[in-house]
Amino acid sequence: MIDTLAGRLDEAAVSHTAVAQFGADAGLDVTTAYAVQEALVARRLDRGEALVGLKLGLTSRAKMTQMGVDEVIWGRLTDAMHVPNGGTVDLSGRIHPKVEPEVAFLVEGGEIAAIAPAIELIDSRYVDFRFTLPEVIADNTSASGFVVGPWRPVPDGVDNLGVLLEVDGRVAQVGSTAAILGDPRRALPEAARLAGELRDGWVLLAGAATAAVPLRPGAHVRVTVEQLGTASLRASA
Ligand code: OOG
Ligand code: MG
Numbered sequence: 478m479i480d481t482l483a484g485r486l487d488e489a490a491v492s493h494t495a496v497a498q499f500g501a502d503a504g505l506d507v508t509t510a511y512a513v514q515e516a517l518v519a520r521r522l523d524r525g526e527a528l529v530g531l532k533l534g535l536t537s538r539a540k541m542t543q544m545g546v547d548e549v550i551w552g553r554l555t556d557a558m559h560v561p562n563g564g565t566v567d568l569s570g571r572i573h574p575k576v577e578p579e580v581a582f583l584v585e586g587g588e589i590a591a592i593a594p595a596i597e598l599i600d601s602r603y604v605d606f607r608f609t610l611p612e613v614i615a616d617n618t619s620a621s622g623f624v625v626g627p628w629r630p631v632p633d634g635v636d637n638l639g640v641l642l643e644v645d646g647r648v649a650q651v652g653s654t655a656a657i658l659g660d661p662r663r664a665l666p667e668a669a670r671l672a673g674e675l676r677d678g679w680v681l682l683a684g685a686a687t688a689a690v691p692l693r694p695g696a697h698v699r700v701t702v703e704q705l706g707t708a709s710l711r712a713s714a
Contacts, residue, residue, distance in 0.1 A: 483514075487521075489602035495601075498607065507611050514553070528553060529556050530679040531554060531682070532620055533668055534619070534684055534685075535684065538656065539656060539685070539686075540684070540685050543688040550610070554680060558621065559625075562709065564624070566692070571621060571692075573606055575598070575691050576692050578594075578702070579594075579596065579597045579684060581623070583628055583679075584677065585677050592632075592705060594625075594707055598692065599689060626705065626708030627706055629705065635704075638653065638705065639653060641701040643701070644690065653686065657684050664684065694712055695714045
């Protein structure tokens with residue numbers, strides 16, 4: 478079953494065509510769901526992608542409410558998901574992408590070496606972006622892309638910095654890093670506990686500070702985190 482479900486999700490991503498939720502009959506539990514995720518990401522690695530980090534999801538109340546799911550989850554980031562800061566995201570390869578404001582950590586020696594403002598691009602492989610907790614875990618927590626702004630040392634007050642998500646110069650979401658586990662630095666021990674591994678040089682996305690917003694063709698998206706600066710992307714036409 479693990480391989481069948483991983484194959485379905487992989488095919489959905491590659492063909493950018495949403496799949497139906499697996500449904501209760503599949504009997505997917507959280508443990509099996511992480512095995513599906515591993516098998517799904519293994520297919521990417523077999524195609525030559527490399528693991529470059531991890532992400533946490535549903536670390537904020539806003540996201541739990543938006544997605545109707547209420548447990549912290551984790552997923553895997555590969556080099557193919559990385560979009561350079563200010564770069565263009567090709568929408569032709571996505572299903573129904575959304576963007577959300579995050580902070581990223583650089584991991585060294587099991588610790589936080591640097592912090593950066595970040596944008597996560599999520600693109601659920603399920604129809605209508607609807608899923609259960611095991612289903613979204615199996616789908617690598619909707620991971621599709623990420624942008625990291627300039628790295629800097631962790632500033633004082635990182636547990637409560639203002640976060641702004643702008644689309645075409647208009648404010649789309651406002652929030653605070655406090656929304657991320659009460660303090661985004663908690664993402665590090667949380668990721669180590671959940672994933673069991675954090676390699677040097679990996680990027681860790683701590684989770685969205687606000688709800689996600691749809692990424693429309695041609696849109697310019699900018700995330701600003703107080704004291705950290707900005708990260709931005711443009712969607713292809
Ligand atoms: C699941 C991924 C959640 C976050 O930052 O909370 C996530 C989803 O919303 O599709 O990445
Ligand atoms: Mg996220």
